[in-house]
Amino acid sequence: MDAASVLPALAAVPPGVLTGTAAATVVELADPLDPQTVLTRLRAAAASPGPLVVCLAGQLHLDRRQQLPHLALARTTPATLRYTALPWHWLAGELGMRRPGTTTVVADLAADPEVWQRLAAVPGLLHLGPGTPLHARVVPAPRRGEPTTPEYLRARAELWRSGARLSPAAAHAEAAARAVTVAPRPEPVFLTPTPAPAPATTDPAPPVPPTRTAAPPAPPIRTASVAVPVSVPRPPRASVTGSAPAVGVPRRPAPVPAIPPAYAPAPPPAPAPAGAPPVDPHPAILAAARAGRHGEAAAVAAAWEHDALRRHGPRSAEAVHWTEVRADLARLAGEPARSCELWLAAAEARLGMLQRADDPDVEGAVDRAHHQWEHIEDPVRARALGPTLVDLRRRVPGRRPGALAALTRRMG
Structure with a gap:
């Protein structure tokens, strides 16, 4: 994923347009090296009570030990994935603490073969929580030497710059159509949030899986870097195991x-x-x-x-x-x-x-x-x-x- 190629398009969008406010602050992380640095910046942004827009471009890999997706950073390799990539559930953990309706995540991602297969088996794999909608394009990562470009995120940036006042669903549909037109191969999967179910009476409502299209087989892959353009104090025990081990x-x-x-x-x-x-x-x-x-x-x-x-x-x-x-x-x-x-x-x-x-x-x-x-x-x-x-x-x-x-x- 040529993540950095979308940064100029995003940089041309007035920050206030992203958040729908008179003014906004932009934090750009291009090819970040350390997951803790990304987490710290994300946590600082998430601490703001106002609207937050997170744009992600990069490549997803699967931690085989835990079967969890990670977002590759600049120095990520398959051997160092657990220490050099950003665990996807860290995003869910930080953004899930925000007030529902104040956070939007827009992502353009390339998935390695294992993540691609997991997406087909677990539609909610990239779920970020009931109050954090995710609008995303996911494509199978290309062969080595054939990087894909974040056309979906680029299309979203063009819509923001045009001044078009579209609903999130309409903007997602329009950007998805443009991305398919520009880069029809490989076949993408588009993720968009669905309405939350009614509250359960005996168990908490499970995470809502995003809607998706059919998933084509994935070709072999390479490791990619990631750019995180745009966008707590951890507030203040009990063991969920009932009886914690010594x-x-x-x-x-x-x-x-x-x-x-x-x-x-x-x-x-x-x-x-x-x-x-x-x-x-x-x-x-x-x-x-x-x-x-x-x-x-x-x-x-x-x-x-x-x-x-x-x-x-x-x-x-x-x-x-x-x-x-x-x-x-x-x-x-x-x-x-x-x-x-x-x-x-x-x-x-x-x-x-x-x-x-x-x-x-x-x-x-x-x-x-x-x-x-x-x-x-x-x-x-x-x-x-x-x-x-x-x-x-x-x-x-x-x-x-x-x-x-x-x-x-x-x-x-």
Whole structure:
């Protein structure tokens, strides 16, 4: 995917046209190298309460271990995918926290053969949450040396520049028609959101799969870079597994006994329709995670976290609960760095709520962050999270001696 080729067309669109406001800020990431950098910029943009438009151009690859799509960055290779590409469910997690109706994602993507096959089997693979519509063209990635161009995104830019006031559905249809005319091969799949179903009475509403056309077979592929033109503070536990496994503080260089799990009651679920019993989303989220649908589980949990933030505020037990659910989901997905980051956020949030440093919930969050940090294989990510963890360990030493000393020795 020649992602950078669409940047001039997007740059010519007045930012206010993208958001429908008098003024707007544009953040452009051309050929970004580090997924954490992309995540940081995305999180900063998502923190704004106003309208947000995210335009993506690049190539999708499948993490074979987790069966999750990742957006390739400038240095992504098949061997380094898990460490150099942006997990698609990170997008869902960050954007799912925003108020419904304020976010639009427009994407032009090339999918490697494995992602292409997964799209045919799992229509909701690229779902970003019930409040985040995705309008996208997905094509099978071309043969090496035959890059495809983001014609759909280019057509959207032309429509924005023309001043045409089209509904999102009409703009998607018009851009899709132009893209097919300009680049009829390979056959694309166009994704567009469908209306959300009525609220369930016993289980939370599942993610809504986008509508799509038939998927042709995919040719062999290459790895591509990605451009992310245009477009929280993580607000402030509970394990979605019901009984969290015992987690240990570092056992290097000195062995430290395992820390028993801490427990917290689940917060009250969002109100159900009149006359219906309350909805408990935890069983469905856990079932999705155990079935390997980690992106789906993360997106649903992020949506519930957003609802808790809206109803109760960032300094609330309900919001902290869902941050910790997301942290445990990241653990189940085999993402220790992401899990560590979320547990750190939960611990900071609890301290911000004036909970004591020796409170079992605070100690449990820091212990779990420490445990996940020990499992981070990428030394760059471990070093990036280390100072925050050290600072928390000094404030929350925990009940097992040697945790801070072991951490500082390893950091040293």
